[in-house]
Amino acid sequence: MYGLLALLGLCHLLVDASSHFVMIVLLRPTDGGELVALVFAYNFGAFALQPAVGWAVARLGRPRLCMAAGILLAATAILALDQPFVMPLVLTALGNALFHVGGGTLASLVTEDRASGPGLFIAPGVLGVAVGTFAGMSLPEAAWPLFGVLLIVAVAGTAMQAREHETAAPAAADRPSSGTAAVLALLLLAIAIRSLLGARAMAQLGGSHEGWALPLAVAAFAGKASGGILGDRYGWGRTAVVALVVSSVLLVFADVHPAIAALAIVAFQVVTAITLGGLYRVLPGRTPMVFGLASLALFVGFLPVIFHLDVGVEGVPVDSLLALVSAVAIWRALALLDRRPAAVTEVA
Numbered sequence: 206m207y208g209l210l211a212l213l214g215l216c217h218l219l220v221d222a223s224s225h226f227v228m229i230v231l232l233r234p235t236d237g238g239e240l241v242a243l244v245f246a247y248n249f250g251a252f253a254l255q256p257a258v259g260w261a262v263a264r265l266g267r268p269r270l271c272m273a274a275g276i277l278l279a280a281t282a283i284l285a286l287d288q289p290f291v292m293p294l295v296l297t298a299l300g301n302a303l304f305h306v307g308g309g310t311l312a313s314l315v316t317e318d319r320a321s322g323p324g325l326f327i328a329p330g331v332l333g334v335a336v337g338t339f340a341g342m343s344l345p346e347a348a349w350p351l352f353g354v355l356l357i358v359a360v361a362g363t364a365m366q367a368r369e370h371e372t373a374a375p376a377a378a379d380r381p382s383s384g385t386a387a388v389l390a391l392l393l394l395a396i397a398i399r400s401l402l403g404a405r406a407m408a409q410l411g412g413s414h415e416g417w418a419l420p421l422a423v424a425a426f427a428g429k430a431s432g433g434i435l436g437d438r439y440g441w442g443r444t445a446v447v448a449l450v451v452s453s454v455l456l457v458f459a460d461v462h463p464a465i466a467a468l469a470i471v472a473f474q475v476v477t478a479i480t481l482g483g484l485y486r487v488l489p490g491r492t493p494m495v496f497g498l499a500s501l502a503l504f505v506g507f508l509p510v511i512f513h514l515d516v517g518v519e520g521v522p523v524d525s526l527l528a529l530v531s532a533v534a535i536w537r538a539l540a541l542l543d544r545r546p547a548a549v550t551e552v553a
Contacts, residue, residue, distance in 0.1 A: 209315055210322060213308050214329040216276060216358050220304045221333030222340065223279045223351055224251065227297045229341025231290050243294065244511055250298030251305075252504035258306045259497030268310035268493060273359050275304025280355035283348050302500075309496035313485055320441065323485075324433030324478030328426045335422035384541050388487045391538035392480050393502040398531040399480070400506025401516070402452075402473055402524055406459070408510050410466050417463045424467040428474025436479045442539040448475035449532035453525040473528055476535060483535070486542055 228247055232240055262271050278300030285293040308326060316322030340347040403425060410417055428448075436444040452472030459466035484495040509516050516523060 218329035218333035221330040222337035225337030226341040251301035252500040255500035256497035259493035262493035268307040272307030276359040320433030320478040320482035323481040328430035331425040391534040395531045395534045396502035397506035400503040404507035404510040424470040428471040429477045432475035433478030445535045453528035456524040
């Protein structure tokens with residue numbers, strides 16, 4: 206189990222590294238409105254379209270092939286960097302979307318009804334973002350090695366999953382029970398808030414404090430990787446609420462020193478896997494769709510950062526208040542889930 210999760214996490218790191226490598230190379234000659242438009246277009250394709258990809262994967266029941274196709278498209282985008290920007294942009298965005306839905310589905314099925322699997326799959330992605338950004342800015346010659354490694358993990362990942370966790374065609378999904386819409390809305394709200402907080406922290410601190418981009422990425426990795434494990438052991442609701450209350454306090458003092466901001470990032474990223482686990486429970490039988498909806502919420506959350514919209518209010522600790530709103534949303538959503546009749550989760 207953990208060998209497969211480790212491979213999925215490594216693939217995630219490499220796909221996100223390649224995507225950000227490609228985007229940095231494409232964005233370096235741009236500025237102003239053109240830069241914003243390219244960033245929006247990439248994120249729309251990579252995240253906002255994932256529900257459609259999830260619907261297709263749920264219908265076809267082939268998350269492993271979806272993941273492999275995503276890796277190959279990400280690799281092809283590197284080769285297309287000498288083509289007009291539309292081609293590598295579309296390839297890397299579509300590859301990212303396919304990979305995340307396929308890989309996220311497999312990770313959730315490996316540790317069914319637990320949050321640890323999705324957390325361990327998601328966490329390495331933020332390290333890939335840091336690696337790809339650095340390589341795109343400082344090591345353009347890394348294109349060919351990155352392309353080669355992507356091909357290797359595409360083959361290895363497909364082969365390992367075929368042996369260790371072959372998936373079956375999806376069974377008919379259970380009908381959503383009462384309260385589904387409320388739980389779904391609360392969890393997606395919490396995901397969007399986490400996305401906004403993370404994007405704001407990385408944009409403000411990563412750019413203004415030289416040398417802190419990688420430590421902040423490591424902090425996000427630590428929170429995402431540990432959150433599911435802690436939640437499975439101590440309870441999802443308890444873990445999420447404690448982590449978000451701690452983060453709300455730390456965010457008040459985040460401007461004092463980047464180390465405090467890093468600790469705040471660890472705390473609020475703890476809920477990453479817990480919110481995904483809640484979505485899997487509220488929509489049993491729709492595993493690929495769940496990852497797509499979560500990614501759509503991420504996209505909505507970082508729209509203000511993409512368009513440089515200031516959501517702050519002078520004298521008001523907005524980030525801290527948002528963390529508390531997220532805590533309330535997750536607590537209420539999980540409380541509603543506990544009142545629902547148990548559902549049988551299918552293997553898709």
